Amino acid sequence: MLFSDFKKYFFVLxxxxxxxxxxxxxxxxxxxxxxxxxxxxxxxxxxNILSLETQFALLGEASCKDIDDxxxxxxxxxxxxxxxxxxGKRGFDDNEVLNLKKHYSLLQxxxxxxxxxxxxxxxxxxxxxxVIYFYSNKGDCPDCVRQGYVLTYLRENHPVxxxxxxxxxxxxSAVETLxxxxxxxxxxxxxxxNDKVFSGFKSIEDLTQILSDFKGFVPVETQETEPTVxxxxxxxxxxxxx
Amino acid sequence: xxxxxxxxxxxxxxxxxxxxxFILLIFFENCQEIRxxxxxxxxxxxxxxxxxxxxxVPCYNEEKTIFKxxxxxxxxxxxxxxxxxxxxxxxxxxxxxxxxxxxxxxPAVKIFRKENGGKWTAxxxxxxxxxxxxxxxxxxxxxxxxxALKIVAAHFKNPEVMAVTPAIKILNPRNILERIQNIExxxxxxxxxxxxxLNAVYVTPGPFSVFRKQVFDKLxxxxxxxxTEDLEIALRMNVNNYKIVSSTRAFVYTVAPNTFRGLVRQxxxxxxxxxxxxxxxxxxxxxxxxxxxxIFILPFMLFSIFLALGLFLIIIYNFIQYLMDYFIKIYTxxxxxxxxxxxxxxxxxNSDALVFLGFVSLVLALTSIILVNKLIEEKIIAPFDTIxxxxxxxxxxxxxxxKSLYHAVFSKKIKW
Numbered sequence: 001m002l003f004s005d006f007k008k009y010f011f012v013l014x015x016x017x018x019x020x021x022x023x024x025x026x027x028x029x030x031x032x033x034x035x036x037x038x039x040x041x042x043x044x045x046x047x048n049i050l051s052l053e054t055q056f057a058l059l060g061e062a063s064c065k066d067i068d069d070x071x072x073x074x075x076x077x078x079x080x081x082x083x084x085x086x087x088g089k090r091g092f093d094d095n096e097v098l099n100l101k102k103h104y105s106l107l108q109x110x111x112x113x114x115x116x117x118x119x120x121x122x123x124x125x126x127x128x129x130x131v132i133y134f135y136s137n138k139g140d141c142p143d144c145v146r147q148g149y150v151l152t153y154l155r156e157n158h159p160v161x162x163x164x165x166x167x168x169x170x171x172x173s174a175v176e177t178l179x180x181x182x183x184x185x186x187x188x189x190x191x192x193x194n195d196k197v198f199s200g201f202k203s204i205e206d207l208t209q210i211l212s213d214f215k216g217f218v219p220v221e222t223q224e225t226e227p228t229v230x231x232x233x234x235x236x237x238x239x240x241x242x
Numbered sequence: 243x244x245x246x247x248x249x250x251x252x253x254x255x256x257x258x259x260x261x262x263x264f265i266l267l268i269f270f271e272n273c274q275e276i277r278x279x280x281x282x283x284x285x286x287x288x289x290x291x292x293x294x295x296x297x298x299v300p301c302y303n304e305e306k307t308i309f310k311x312x313x314x315x316x317x318x319x320x321x322x323x324x325x326x327x328x329x330x331x332x333x334x335x336x337x338x339x340x341x342x343x344x345x346x347x348x349p350a351v352k353i354f355r356k357e358n359g360g361k362w363t364a365x366x367x368x369x370x371x372x373x374x375x376x377x378x379x380x381x382x383x384x385x386x387x388x389x390a391l392k393i394v395a396a397h398f399k400n401p402e403v404m405a406v407t408p409a410i411k412i413l414n415p416r417n418i419l420e421r422i423q424n425i426e427x428x429x430x431x432x433x434x435x436x437x438x439x440l441n442a443v444y445v446t447p448g449p450f451s452v453f454r455k456q457v458f459d460k461l462x463x464x465x466x467x468x469x470t471e472d473l474e475i476a477l478r479m480n481v482n483n484y485k486i487v488s489s490t491r492a493f494v495y496t497v498a499p500n501t502f503r504g505l506v507r508q509x510x511x512x513x514x515x516x517x518x519x520x521x522x523x524x525x526x527x528x529x530x531x532x533x534x535x536x537i538f539i540l541p542f543m544l545f546s547i548f549l550a551l552g553l554f555l556i557i558i559y560n561f562i563q564y565l566m567d568y569f570i571k572i573y574t575x576x577x578x579x580x581x582x583x584x585x586x587x588x589x590x591x592n593s594d595a596l597v598f599l600g601f602v603s604l605v606l607a608l609t610s611i612i613l614v615n616k617l618i619e620e621k622i623i624a625p626f627d628t629i630x631x632x633x634x635x636x637x638x639x640x641x642x643x644x645k646s647l648y649h650a651v652f653s654k655k656i657k658w
Contacts, residue, residue: 005533008268012264012267019599019602020599023599024595027597027598085590145567149575150575153578204574
């Protein structure tokens with residue numbers, strides 16, 4: 001074989017490498033844009049929560065009807081879905097994803113605290129039911145995926161439920177404090193429903209049974225065509241698939 | 243596991259893109275050559291200078307097609323005094339011989355009958371009687387275009403050329419399997435042409451490959467070669483630096499298997515033959531003495547079998563995973579489908595590098611299909627056949643690749 005023949009192989013290798021690295025570059029650029037978009041979304045939510053907290057502090061008890069921000073709910077939902085997507089694509093151990101998840105967890109805690117304040121002061125009817133869900137995606141919780149499906153389903157059908165999902169192993173002091181305050185122990189998945197801890201997988205039927213003890217929860221089969229809930233589904237986090 | 247899958251996926255795509263770029267580069271490098279070839283293939287041939295040729299038709303239980311096959315040879319636009327047709331009945335037990343006998347009065351046709359011994363024995367039997375300059379073979383399920391032999395003969399004006407392979411097309415592709423093969427065969431014409439430019443044609447297909455008789459005189463006749471004697475003779479020729487070229491205009495039409503079982507059986511036989519011959523001709527692999535064939539083509543062909551299987555297994559694994567997740571969801575919360583959940587957001591567009599590479603590979607494959615249509619002056623573009631080929635071929639091939647690999651590794655014989 002002549003040297004020119006070998007040159008052909010190197011030339012093709014060069015072109016293929018350009019195509020290959022071009023594909024990786026393009027993919028990486030789009031991923032960076034995604035991360036940047038999620039970060040911006042997180043920032044917007046922070047500003048919104050701060051604004052809401054400030055508004056609440058300024059106006060006091062008399063202004064419960066004004067404290068309602070449908071945009072914030074939508075944004076929190078979008079953030080949850082997008083962080084979840086990135087986690088699926090880039091992996092659980094990806095630093096960027098972990099940082100975004102930590103930010104999202106903090107926002108959830110702040111939102112949860114704000115909602116608690118809102119309920120104490122405004123006493124909406126029916127009272128929202130807080131579900132705090134602890135999961136793990138380290139492979140030590142085979143039922144967490146199913147629990148996520150159940151919670152998503154119930155939350156979609158019961159606007160009175162407000163679900164906050166936290167990675168049990170996220171290594172974030174705020175989440176660790178939450179775990180310690182709520183006295184979390186036992187087998188994952190763990191659900192905390194209005195401060196009461198439930199350990200292990202709970203099916204739709206199990207949870208419907210548990211939730212039926214709470215005022216304001218109307219099982220699907222007994223719901224009227226128009227939900228009787230007066231509180232707008234403003235503060236509901238749409239996705240619990242994280 | 244996922245990491246391993248990712249690596250295999252990347253290697254497979256890199257190899258596929260590399261091969262496609264290589265093929266296209268060789269094509270564009272030889273555009274001038276293709277134009278010249280078209281001119282000399284189309285030039286009027288003087289009957290006096292036409293080399294004499296014998297076409298051997300080995301047949302075994304081919305009563306459905308043999309009449310048409312012989313008729314297509316008789317109808318060849320070639321000087322009658324320079325064409326012999328040897329039909330060898332390899333011990334058929336159906337009505338094949340009775341049909342062949344209808345041609346015994348034709349002076350160009352010579353009929354032989356022997357005990358069944360396989361295609362290569364039938365070819366060798368007839369080779370003993372050949373006295374012409376050229377000798378070709380035509381499978382009994384294939385039919386030649388009237389000008390095919392003239393075009394093939396034109397290539398033999400070059401004294402270096404020792405064999406010419408034809409451009410094989412599928413006869414009347416009807417069902418989806420035949421239509422997939424329609425595109426596959428077109429791409430094979432393209433691939434063989436490229437290999438021809440590289441002096442790396444490693445198979446002289448049964449349907450109408452034509453040789454100088456001296457090939458058999460000097461290198462010996464066909465051998466029992468794991469039912470792929472057409473591959474073995476080509477490898478033997480390459481080892482001896484005999485030039486094999488491919489024509490893109492000497493058309494031969496062949497009957498393609500129209501059932502999945504038939505297709506898998508045929509391709510398993512071909513692929514098994516390739517693998518076994520690779521064992522026999524292992525010394526060619528990565529041997530620069532054998533040029534592009536040894537350095538790149540044969541190793542790549544071998545490598546691509548494993549890559550195609552690996553890729554297929556990964557796709558199946560991922561699909562099963564997806565299905566399992568889906569069933570777990572249905573089992574947990576029941577089936578729900580809402581159009582309201584469908585929304586477009588660029589964020590969720592799959593922008594993995596693999597997707598872009600897959601897209602590049604698809605574009606390169608489509609470019610090859612367009613180029614081959616132009617090359618063979620095909621008026622029927624067959625867009626649906628192309629779609630079927632792109633979407634389904636990758637899922638069909640692993641069946642015969644896996645089966646032939648199993649048979650080759652465990653030395654299990656393949657039935658015809």
